[in-house]
Amino acid sequence: MIGYTTLGTNDLPRASAFYDELFGVLGIKRIMEFGRGYAWGTGMDKPAFGLMTPYNNEPATVGNGVMIALAVDSRAKVDAVHAKALALGGKDEGAVGPRGEGFYAGYFRDLDGNKLNVFCMG
Numbered sequence: 001m002i003g004y005t006t007l008g009t010n011d012l013p014r015a016s017a018f019y020d021e022l023f024g025v026l027g028i029k030r031i032m033e034f035g036r037g038y039a040w041g042t043g044m045d046k047p048a049f050g051l052m053t054p055y056n057n058e059p060a061t062v063g064n065g066v067m068i069a070l071a072v073d074s075r076a077k078v079d080a081v082h083a084k085a086l087a088l089g090g091k092d093e094g095a096v097g098p099r100g101e102g103f104y105a106g107y108f109r110d111l112d113g114n115k116l117n118v119f120c121m122g
Contacts, residue, residue, distance in 0.1 A: 004039065005068050006050035007114045008060030012037065015051055018088050018111050023049070025084045026077065062113040069117040075104050081118040082106030 009015035016038050020030070023040045032039035037052025049068070054060050072078055082096045085108040093115055094107030105119035 002047045004048040008054050009112050010060050067115040078118050
């Protein structure tokens with residue numbers, strides 16, 4: 001159902017370096033470059049993650065209650081992505097661990113304050 005998501009940034013070089021490194025943990029690379037931003041994914045026919053400066057040239061702001069969840073296939077990858085986000089300067093928003101039956105997750109904010117979650121089922 002999801003085609004792609006997009007987050008805004010006020011510092012594209014800094015933010016894109018963060019996501020290059022973060023998604024590198026999962027073997028995911030940039031698949032699009034469009035002047036105001038980039039997209040990462042595993043293929044043009046798969047869901048993608050976009051990052052860009054706002055189209056209206058106003059400052060990017062964090063949406064209250066907005067979060068993007070990144071699905072992975074193992075607890076080890078949850079641990080690795082969450083740890084990498086924090087090592088790159090992201091802020092912890094919820095330590096890695098079980099959250100209910102069969103749901104394992106960690107929460108963090110990127111360098112612009114956008115909230116993300118990395119999770120696996122099982």
